Amino acid sequence: MTTELNPPSTDLSLRVEARRVRESACREATQRGELGQFFTPAAIARVLAGMFDVPPPGALRVLDPGAGVGSLTAALVDRARDEGWPVTLDLTAVEVDGGLMRALEATLIECEDLPLARSATLHSADFITWGCEQLRGGLFAAEPELFDLVILNPPYRKLNTDSADRRRLSSIGIEVTNLYAAFVALAARMLAPGGQLVAITPRSFCNGPYFKAFRKELLASTALRRIHVFDSRDEAFRDTAVLQENVIFHLVKEVEQGSVVIESSSGGGSGLTHQRVVPFERVVHPGDANTIIHLVPDEAHADVAGRMGALPCELPTLGVAVSTGRVVDFRVREHLRMEAGPGMVPLLYPTHMRAGRVRWPVPGGKKANALADAHETQKLLLPAGNYVLVKRFSSKEERRRIVASVLEKGDLPGARVAVEHHVNVFHNLNAGLPLEVAWGIAAYLNSTIVDLFFRQFNGHTQVNATDLRSLRYPSVDQLVELGTAAREAEHDQNTIDLLVERFVPSLTDA
Numbered sequence: 353m354t355t356e357l358n359p360p361s362t363d364l365s366l367r368v369e370a371r372r373v374r375e376s377a378c379r380e381a382t383q384r385g386e387l388g389q390f391f392t393p394a395a396i397a398r399v400l401a402g403m404f405d406v407p408p409p410g411a412l413r414v415l416d417p418g419a420g421v422g423s424l425t426a427a428l429v430d431r432a433r434d435e436g437w438p439v440t441l442d443l444t445a446v447e448v449d450g451g452l453m454r455a456l457e458a459t460l461i462e463c464e465d466l467p468l469a470r471s472a473t474l475h476s477a478d479f480i481t482w483g484c485e486q487l488r489g490g491l492f493a494a495e496p497e498l499f500d501l502v503i504l505n506p507p508y509r510k511l512n513t514d515s516a517d518r519r520r521l522s523s524i525g526i527e528v529t530n531l532y533a534a535f536v537a538l539a540a541r542m543l544a545p546g547g548q549l550v551a552i553t554p555r556s557f558c559n560g561p562y563f564k565a566f567r568k569e570l571l572a573s574t575a576l577r578r579i580h581v582f583d584s585r586d587e588a589f590r591d592t593a594v595l596q597e598n599v600i601f602h603l604v605k606e607v608e609q610g611s612v613v614i615e616s617s618s619g620g621g622s623g624l625t626h627q628r629v630v631p632f633e634r635v636v637h638p639g640d641a642n643t644i645i646h647l648v649p650d651e652a653h654a655d656v657a658g659r660m661g662a663l664p665c666e667l668p669t670l671g672v673a674v675s676t677g678r679v680v681d682f683r684v685r686e687h688l689r690m691e692a693g694p695g696m697v698p699l700l701y702p703t704h705m706r707a708g709r710v711r712w713p714v715p716g717g718k719k720a721n722a723l724a725d726a727h728e729t730q731k732l733l734l735p736a737g738n739y740v741l742v743k744r745f746s747s748k749e750e751r752r753r754i755v756a757s758v759l760e761k762g763d764l765p766g767a768r769v770a771v772e773h774h775v776n777v778f779h780n781l782n783a784g785l786p787l788e789v790a791w792g793i794a795a796y797l798n799s800t801i802v803d804l805f806f807r808q809f810n811g812h813t814q815v816n817a818t819d820l821r822s823l824r825y826p827s828v829d830q831l832v833e834l835g836t837a838a839r840e841a842e843h844d845q846n847t848i849d850l851l852v853e854r855f856v857p858s859l860t861d862a
């Protein structure tokens with residue numbers, strides 16, 4: 353199904369858009385970065401406002417945390433007015449940057465002038481502090497103030513474990529590693545039963561261990577109704593140079609979880625959207641301890657997910673495990689060596705992975721080539737063997753997310769090898785794998801179909817061991833056949849895809 357995204361602009365939205373462009377232009381890049389000030393263009397703000405279900409008649413409390421110049425509140429008010437919602441709105445905006453107050457106030461006054469807006473309140477405050485206080489009941493109020501509609505484009509920044517924000521959030525049981533997740537978690541807690549939340553955020557929360565607690569909290573208290581995925585990385589915020597894959601999602605508090613609408617657009621808010629309805633079990637697989645959120649935007653992708661899901665093996669059935677490389681280089685700085693020599697063990701970084709194999713050493717590079725064979729480094733070493741290595745961070749230029757190479761036992765001198773932390777290693781009880789199995793796993797991981805599937809649940813460039821564990825794999829026999837052929841072949845994309853098609857036919861046959 354396809355829908356048009358871009359209804360006409362109104363005076364209110366035009367004025368707020370002019371305000372946004374002005375405030376955005378007069379902010380230094382450093383301040384924009386520190387406060388995550390990537391304001392929402394009007395077309396995207398309309399997509400967010402359009403995600404809410406039309407609420408039942410009555411007085412609605414609306415919250416806009418990190419409000420910027422108020423673009424999201426204005427878009428919501430605009431929609432409610434255009435569609436004649438039988439409601440009154442009490443608007444609350446929270447913004448930390450004092451420099452934005454005049455612009456935000458002007459937007460709120462314009463909203464308040466409309467008949468359906470009953471009141472507008474502006475809190476010049478840090479939302480984490482304000483929200484935590486609200487939820488604790490504050491000094492005087494016994495019950496926290498709750499909201500019926502929350503709309504947000506939160507700032508993003510890592511939250512260090514020892515930061516005041518983390519402590520404040522932990523004190524009310526919220527464990528998050530990024531400011532955007534903190535905003536969403538707090539906002540979700542401030543929703544009244546049946547209340548709706550719409551947010552635009554990076555899609556990095558959908559998978560990965562750092563957001564696991566956040567996903568669990570969110571899905572325990574709200575139903576995921578709809579997710580909008582932008583097809584291309586930087587379209588949505590083109591004029592503010594954001595390089596993130598964004599999603600917009602719609603949550604409803606304390607209602608039964610039904611099917612989920614997944615839609616995608618080419619970004620910018622003006623493209624056509626493809627929509628489909630997917631049972632929740634396809635989005636979050638039942639019994640998945642990691643609660644990974646799979647985004648399956650269209651039939652072709654669903655097909656890929658179905659085929660991947662039907663593969664026969666998980667890693668433990670193959671006798672294979674995957675872990676992050678043990679060498680965190682700054683912790684063993686005194687043992688790093690740029691050149692290999694006697695009394696040293698080869699050390700592998702991503703830079704040593706080239707075209708499906710390991711090229712070692714890389715002389716004259718920035719990274720060490722060896723680790724001293726010392727008492728302190730013993731626990732960091734693996735016995736020489738055949739291993740599959742996967743980069744943890746693929747660069748933006750890399751065509752695929754998963755980049756796998758094979759380390760063969762004879763590739764390196766000596767009886768041991770060390771692997772750096774930016775590399776994931778496939779092993780068998782911390783020892784090597786049968787050669788053909790290693791090649792089979794690498795070819796499978798480097799195939800286009802695995803890449804397509806992986807992108808459905810991993811929106812950033814990081815490939816964690818948990819992600820690789822969550823995949824299903826072909827049978828041992830298939831991996832051996834695939835690996836035997838892949839070892840002899842060129843490791844270019846076309847060849848790999850043809851081999852995977854031949855030896856794992858269920859992934860591609862009609």
Ligand SMILES: C[S@@+](CC[C@H](N)C(=O)[O-])C[C@H]1O[C@@H](n2cnc3c(N)ncnc32)[C@H](O)[C@@H]1O
Binds near residue numbers: 419
């Ligand atoms: C990504 S911008 C979005 C602004 C606005 N909601 C929009 O959509 O255009 C995030 C906003 O949050 C504000 N902000 C950053 N940290 C904040 C905090 N701790 N408390 C409240 N606002 C904050 C920034 O100043 C910025 O205006």
